[in-house]
Amino acid sequence: MEDTPKTMPRLDESLLSHVPPFSKLDKRQIREILDVASVRRLGEGVAVFEEGAPAERFFMLLDGYIRVMRITPAGEQVIALHIPSGQLFGIAKAIGRDTYPATSVTASEAIILSWPMRVWDEFAVRYDGFASETYKTVGQRIGEMNNRIVEMATQQVEQRVANALLRLINQTGRKVEGGIEIDFPITRQDLSEMTATTLHTVSRLLSAWEKQGLVSSKRKRITVTDPHRLVLLCRGVAAN
Amino acid sequence: MEDTPKTMPRLDESLLSHVPPFSKLDKRQIREILDVASVRRLGEGVAVFEEGAPAERFFMLLDGYIRVMRITPAGEQVIALHIPSGQLFGIAKAIGRDTYPATSVTASEAIILSWPMRVWDEFAVRYDGFASETYKTVGQRIGEMNNRIVEMATQQVEQRVANALLRLINQTGRKVEGGIEIDFPITRQDLSEMTATTLHTVSRLLSAWEKQGLVSSKRKRITVTDPHRLVLLCRGVAAN
DNA sequence: TCAGAAGTTTGCGCCATCGCAAATTCCGGT
């Protein structure tokens, strides 16, 4: 990702033609949609919107990764999920809210389209499939959150971290020689904020797994070399 | 609740006139809606629908409480939330799903209206405010789940249980002499499944709090006698 | 009225995980 510096894309119809909420539309309609969109290219670690702010725009991630998180009164961060490219986000309107329920930050360099929230209803009535597809997205996110809750309630740290890694390589994995790499820079700290543990514990786990040949990692980079055995860990099967 | 045996209500317009998704409608419209509804009176602990089942109907809780939960492969239960009367539930359609994402069970005696899911779209186009209000409900649930995740990630057991109690008395509390009682039967086990801990730990906490005059409890009944001091506990302030 | 089931309380030992601290490695900037 951040290895390949992004150039500003031309706002071409092909950009959106494979994105679910827009995929049923014809060229003219996509043109209309792009005409009211803004594009931004952001570096890593840049906030797109903050929890509680009035939801004035909604977004679509063209390239890169977005991290959605919340911050506690005590200042601890909890990472809720990562959004891969091709998804809408900040769609407060779809859940009847007028403020953003969480903060979102770029997890890598990213290219983002956005529209003023007021065109939402217009899109919903004018473009067939737009509303229903975005509700599906909401449904998926709810499902993920649900799983997250069950996971945190019933599994222990090792399994949670293994799960998080697998989810990351599923959603954002890139094949490299020797395994599948998480496609954006991620620290032990980040991983700990995704799994409700500490960076120390994550570090210990990764070290142990590296010794056993399950993963290999550098600074801010993690490659899963043996996804299959990692799956076993998730089920609570001890890795010998 | 279960102390006052419920009688089957007449399907009267006034039943729905104060329920958000229907509150903007006139009598004739509510009449139409009731005409296609079924009513059921259920005892405590009865399943309304099961996770994964095709979402053939959606529901509205007229009286009582519903517990929404998931069951892990290992058979552990995790209680996601409680629904108070006056809310729609099982609204898979609103999140673009065709199966229920969780199991729901009556937490008390309950009276439930339901409609076949196929009338959903009809309601959405025909009745002003129906769709937008249900999306708000979805938004609220997402907010609650989010909070739950943050809570489990950052707080320890004592705070989580205190939080759960406060949430319960806010949503379902009933004033009694000496405090606010949770309005449906709830066991230590239930509370532990809401807070990702064990019934033993919950029992110990309640005992300790009872000694300090924060709560009083009998079998399946919990009364919060000093909500204010319980709030302090949530913030991590040690009791006395 | 009694027996069994269901729910609750409490003690005790253990261990997964945290918290703190210190050392080490890596990387970007000048």
Next chain:
DNA sequence: ACCGGAATTTGCGATGGCGCAAACTTCTGA
């Protein structure tokens, strides 16, 4: 090439909360 900050690793001690077990209480139904 070097310096300083960021990220990572690892050790060690403390402990919150679990798991198991046993006793007790409260309900329900026959």
